[in-house]
Amino acid sequence: MYAILDIETTGGKYNEEGITEIAIYKFDGHTIVDQFSSLVNPEKPIQPFVINLTGINNEMLRQAPKFYEIAKRIIEITDGCIMVAHNALFDNRILTTEFERLGYKFERETLCTVELAKKLIPDMPSYSLGKLVRSLGIPLSDRHRAQGDAKATVALFKMLLAKDTSKEIITETLRKEPKQQLAPKLLDIIENIPAETGVYYMHNEAGKIIYIGKSKNIKKRLTQHFTNDNRKSKKIQLEVKSVTFEKTGNELIALLKEFEEIKQNKPLFNRSLRRPLFTHQLTSFEDENGYINLKIENADGRKKAITTFSNYQQAKSTLFKITEENQLCQKLTGLYDTKKQCFNHSIKECYGACIRKEPVKEYNNRVQAFLEKNSYENQNMIIIDRGREIEERSVILIENGIYKGYGFYNLNFQINNPEILKSIINPTQGSRDVQHIIQNYLRRNKVLKIVNL
Structure with a gap:
């Protein structure tokens, strides 16, 4: 659990500042x-430059509670939390x-x-809160007011958690929360887990990840893990x-996160993704008559x-399905082994490329379009595609045919700026395995939109 906060002060000499607002x-x-937010009477005047910066003046704070009046609430809301x-x-x-x-x-x-942003999002032009969140497409209202800045910090921290593929933040958090290390009943562990699409991480007593999985219904999948009686379970x-x-909002992001984070964290009980993800591939070649043929082959990286x-x-x-949708010839796609006409031509569903009746250019145009x-x-x-919340969308970036990563953006913020798009993306190494995951998914599922850049 985290307590994400922002404090505005009077300014002045070091350790003599007073709090004017907290969220x-x-x-x-x-x-x-x-959540908790309040103006605070600092019992001392605010520096003029601070008044200009925040808009908070001495008159506004005259009737505000003094710090000792809100101290109990601050202790309660931050109890058992890591302060962010x-x-x-x-702060x-x-x-x-x-408190002293x-x-x-x-x-x-x-x-x-x-510090987290410098590590997880390097090379940003500025790490001041205002400039950083603007660069990342995070909405920020009431700049230099506690509530506005704290809310933007929540969104920033959420993005940093997603970018932390090695899960150092979570692991460190679990180490710092001794109560999490008790051995509860297994079903108690999943009491607060949602029945939503996403990736889940099982941790041992030291906080180390021992298993990573994905599911359209995380709660249901964990229940299966904890009630199964096979050896691995x-x-x-x-x-x-x-x-x-x-939460990932959709299965494609869950598949990509699971693959990347298993590869990076190498959990003890993840073995299935060590095997090849694909065994066959579709290739093309031009035959002696000039027609483009399609062929299924064993997977070959060369x-x-x-x-x-x-x-x-x-x-x-x-x-x-490809042959039917693109009106191709079953003989030239390797589905009908014959030296004569294919079956589809005999029922007038093939234009005759199999017997060189259809012009090469016309046939090849359809193959080329495919x-x-x-x-x-x-x-x-x-x-x-869908995001983790109603007001959010997910985005996967492919550049020059190579998968670059995924991210999430708020619907109120348009991502037509390429630099902002790249900054919200969690960068990832593209590979044939990742390409297989994306192409395989798109063959079987619909997404909200594919935009060519």
Whole structure:
């Protein structure tokens, strides 16, 4: 659990500043579960430059509560939480100093979104909160007011959690929360897990990830893990002490996250993705008569593939569909082995390329149209689909035929700026396996939109 906060002060000498406004959002890593905000009477005048910056003046604070009147609420909402702030050193120092004046020792673990952003989103032009969130397409209202800045920090922290593919933030959080390391009943672990699409992470007592999985219904899938009596499930049940999760909004992002993070974290109980994801591929060649032929082959990294398949049966059934939709010849797609006309020509569903009756150019134009539509080579496009919340969309970026990563953006923010698009993307190494995941998914499922760049 995190307490994400922002504090505005009077300004002045070091350790003599007073709090003028505070906002705290209690955040479980996915949603805000509690919140508190208040103007504060600092019992001292505000520096003129601060008044100009925040718009908070001395008159506004005359009737506001003094710090000792809200101290109990601050302790309650931050209890058991890791405190998160943009420049956490400053906010923590101000709070600690105020509590010291009351004779109370206020101690919380902290995380700084400036430090996290520099590590997870390098090479940004600025890491000041205003400029950083603007660069990332995060809405920010009421700049230099506690509520506006704290809400923007929540959105920034949510993005940083998604970009942290090695899961260092989560692992460190679990280590700092001893209560998470108790051995609860397995079904108690999933009590607060949603029945939504996403990726889940099983952690051992030390917080280390021992298994990563994805599901359209995380709660249901975890229930299967914890009630199954096969050998692997029993081992997991003995080791697991806590489960964290990330909602993805759609299955394609879940598939890509699962693949990338298993490869990066190498969890003890993940073995299935160590096997090849695809066994067959579709290739093309020109025959002695000039016709472009399609052919199913065993997967071979040395050859250029149009698309890949998990098994031969999937390849064959897909090729039948391709042949039918593009009015191709079954003989030239390798589905009808004959030296004469194909079966479809005998029932007048093939224009006769099999017996050189159809002009080469006409036939090849249809094959070429199919190849251009289905091959990612040299393509620049984004795949847009559902996000984690109603007001959000997910985006997958493909540049020059190579998968570059995925991200999420708010519907209120248009992503027609290429630089903003690239900054919200969680960058990933493209590979044939990832290309297979995307092409295989798009063959079987609809997405909201594909935009060619």
